[in-house]
Structure formats: structure tokens, C-alpha cells
């Protein structure tokens with residue numbers, strides 16, 4: 089029930105809509121349309137990209153019963169209904185199964201099939217993203233992005249209306265500028281329709297990361313580059329373009345466009361300011377890039393040949409027909425800024441205190457005298473009590489540290505081996521000395537959340553958010569619910585990933 093005063097204002101708003109039809113601001117695809125370069129694909133798990141769009145944004149599948157649900161905007165043109173996802177996914181895990189195309193062409197993105205490279209699923213498909221790995225707010229309302237860990241990928245090899253051959257197209261993507269790596273290739277855009285490398289010029293996609301295997305820009309990266317196949321291009325050649333800056337805003341707007349012997353890289357802070365042009369000019373002179381041989385499939389998170397080594401986070405993006413004007417892209421940038429992307433908490437459940445010593449008790453029936461401990465580099469569970477030896481108490485005690493790879497989560501330092509942290513390696517948990525590398529820091533960063541079963545916490549990997557601290561045969565793994573490894577077994581998953589956290593033994 090609305091208080092009287094609010095109800096009155098609601099009436100005025102409704103009237104205004106009826107009269108002007110424009111109180112809901114134009115969406116990015118309305119702007120591309122006005123510019124004469126309409127969207128032929130529009131993907132976002134966070135918001136509608138047309139002011140009138142109120143249908144499904146994405147689909148999630150939950151681990152408990154493998155059923156799916158579609159998430160829509162809260163209202164036409166609005167932010168995704170994250171609360172509907174949270175309700176559907178309560179006490180289980182959820183994966184993003186479909187990212188719907190809002191353009192009406194049916195260019196949806198689904199689990200990428202094997203290609204030149206196999207994905208990690210048993211059938212060679214890529215992994216699906218966790219539905220909760222990339223929470224954000226838009227204008228204060230919670231939404232979830234698509235957190236791509238290495239091995240994760242989405243694709244549509246039968247897209248309609250995408251550019252082929254040398255035809256012109258544009259595209260943008262809003263990404264997390266703190267989540268990247270040097271693997272190949274965190275891409276969004278136009279790729280081969282058979283998931284194979286079919287040669288130079290057969291792709292035209294946004295790349296984001298710090299790979300130096302082909303092109304590079306100023307500084308140490310990450311950079312926005314174009315994946316044109318057999319090359320990440322920062323400019324004219326597959327070498328260094330000092331005009332393509334390292335770009336590390338928390339929210340990045342990455343823009344690529346290309347037509348006959350003309351293409352451009354543009355970029356910006358997606359939360360403020362305006363777009364800059366990092367390259368605009370002719371095609372690379374190496375054979376195959378002029379004219380281009382675009383094929384028109386759409387990829388997200390992978391290379392054209394299904395290279396699956398990269399990581400990144402995608403919030404929204406579109407592809408257009410025709411070469412968008414800078415002015416159109418500038419108005420889209422303003423629209424993205426007005427959407428007010430902002431960070432939100434990555435954790436939930438009982439809070440942890442940085443600097444404190446904790447113990448983590450198993451909750452699975454029959455094993456509740458066991459605690460998370462280590463024997464040398466092996467992380468395991470052991471029976472520990474107040475009468476245990478000091479050595480064992482120390483092995484089962486962990487100092488909470490600010491997350492080495494992301495300060496919004498945590499790392500767990502061994503009490504008896506200072507400087508060594510729990511990290512995942514090949515999906516086992518190990519105790520290793522920190523080496524200060526980005527890889528180690530990310531492998532050693534974990535985000536506690538409200539327990540999947542009963543009281544306590546479940547603790548997911550920051551870099552692989554489908555994976556949780558799980559005991560299996562008394563050994564600790566970074567396990568996904570129902571995944572391909574024996575330790576991913578769905579049976580007892582919720583109990584095995586639920587821990588009661590108390591003061592450390594030592």
C-alpha cells in the first residue's frame with residue numbers, strides 16, 4: 089500500500105508517460121536506431137537495452153533440481169529483477185544458461201560448443217558462468233553480470249543480421265576493468281560460424297585483457313583491442329600502439345567498429361566521462377584483413393576457435409548493423425553513465441573479521457568433529473578438539489586476511505606457516521607460500537556467503553565462483569555442484585560446502 093502522498097506522485101508520473109511517452113530515457117539500442125545503425129544483437133544480464141524492452145534478459149538453471157527460470161527487467165527499460173534470481177537460487181547454486189538477445193532477432197547466447205579447442209565439460213562444451221559471481225548495482229538496484237572464468241564461454245553460430253564479409257558493424261561492451269588476464273581470449277563480437285580458426289579477417293570482436301602475444305598498447309595493460317583472428321590489434325599493425333592506453337577503470341566501456349578499410353577502437357570509464365578514440369584508420373596491411381571475411385557468429389568470453397584461457401566480466405553489450413557515428417556512440421556512453429554502474433558486496437552470511445584467527449567446522453552429518461586443516465601443502469579435514477596437540481590446533485587455525493586478489497573478499501593464512509595461504513590449484517585446495525603474483529593472489533581469494541545448508545558460511549572462489557570449499561574423502565577441493573570431477577558430486581554438495589566458522593584453536 090502506498091502512503092497517500094506517494095500515490096499522488098505516482099499518478100502524475102503515469103500521466104506524464106501517457107502524454108510524452110518519453111519519461112523512460114531511450115536505451116542504448118534506441119540511440120543506435122536513431123543514428124541509423126540499429127542493434128542486431130543486444131545482450132545484458134543487468135538491464136534492458138531498449139526503453140520498451142520488458143521481456144527476458146537471461147535464464148538461470150539451479151543445481152537443486154536442474155529447473156530454469158527467466159529473469160526480466162523490473163519494468164520496461166529497467167534493471168534486471170535480481171531478487172527473482174535470489175529467490176529462485178536460494179539454498180542452491182545457479183548458472184547462467186542463456187543470455188537473451190533483446191533485438192528481436194533471436195541472437196541468444198548459449199553454452200559454447202567445442203571448436204578448435206575443447207571446453208572443460210565432458211562433452212567438450214565450455215562451462216557456464218555462475219549467476220552470482222559479478223554482483224553490481226545500477227542506480228542503486230542490484231543486478232548480476234556474467235563472470236567468465238577460464239573455461240567459460242557463450243556463443244551463437246547461427247546468428248541473423250550480423251555483419252558478414254566486409255560489411256560494416258559496430259559494437260560495445262561494458263566490462264569489469266579489474267577482471268582480466270593474458271590468456272586467449274576474452275572477446276565479445278563477431279566470429280567464425282564453425283568455431284574454428286578459418287583465417288585472418290574472419291573475426292571482428294572486442295578483446296579486453298593484457299595478452300601480449302599479438303598486439304599491445306601503452307603501459308602494462310589491460311587494453312581494449314580488436315580480435316580480427318590470428319591477431320589482437322591495438323592499431324594499424326599487430327604490434328604496439330602507444331595510443332591505446334592501459335585502461336583499468338572498475339567499469340570499462342569498450343567500443344570496436346569496422347567497415348570497408350576503416351575501423352576504430354574507442355574506450356572510456358563506463359561510470360563517468362566520455363569516450364576517447366584510441367585508433368581510427370585503415371585496416372592492417374597483412375594479408376586477409378582488407379577486405380575482411382567476417383562470418384557473423386557471436387562469441388562471449390572466448391576466441392573464435394573456442395580458445396578458453398581468458399577471464400573477464402561482461403555486463404552488457406550490443407552489435408549493430410552499419411558503422412555507428414562517434415556521436416551515436418557518445419550518446420550511448422552517456423546512457424551507460426546514467427545507468428550508474430557501481431560495486432556492491434561480494435559476501436553475505438556471518439561476517440569475518442580481518443586479522444582474527446578462525447576455525448572452520450564441517451557440517452556434514454557424521455563428520456562434524458572435523459575441521460579444515462592442513463598437512464604440509466595438502467588442505468584437508470581433521471578431527472580437532474580442545475585436547476588436541478598444539479601443533480594440530482595450529483594446523484586447523486587460519487588468520488583472516490583481506491583478499492589478496494580482490495579486497496572485497498578474503499584470503500586465509502596458515503597460523504603455523506605464516507606467509508602461506510589456502511589457494512586452489514587444479515581445483516584442489518593447497519597451502520602454498522604467497523609469491524605476490526596476480527595468479528597466486530587470485531587463486532587465494534575466496535568470498536564467504538550465506539551457507540547453502542543451515543547455519544554458517546559457504547566459501548566460493550573469487551576467480552571461479554561456481555566453485556566452493558568442499559570436503560570430499562576428507563580432502564579439500566574447489567568443487568562445483570554436479571561438475572565433471574568426482575569431487576563435484578551433487579550428492580551432499582550443500583552440506584559438504586557449509587562450514588561453521590568460530591574462533592581459531594590457536
Ligand SMILES: *[C@@H]1O[C@H](CO)[C@@H](O)[C@H](O)[C@H]1NC(C)=O
Nearest residue numbers: 178179538539540541542543
Ligand atoms: C537456506 O540458507 C539459509 C541461509 O544460509 C539458512 O539459514 C537455511 O537454514 C537454509 N535452508 C536449508 C533448508 O538448508
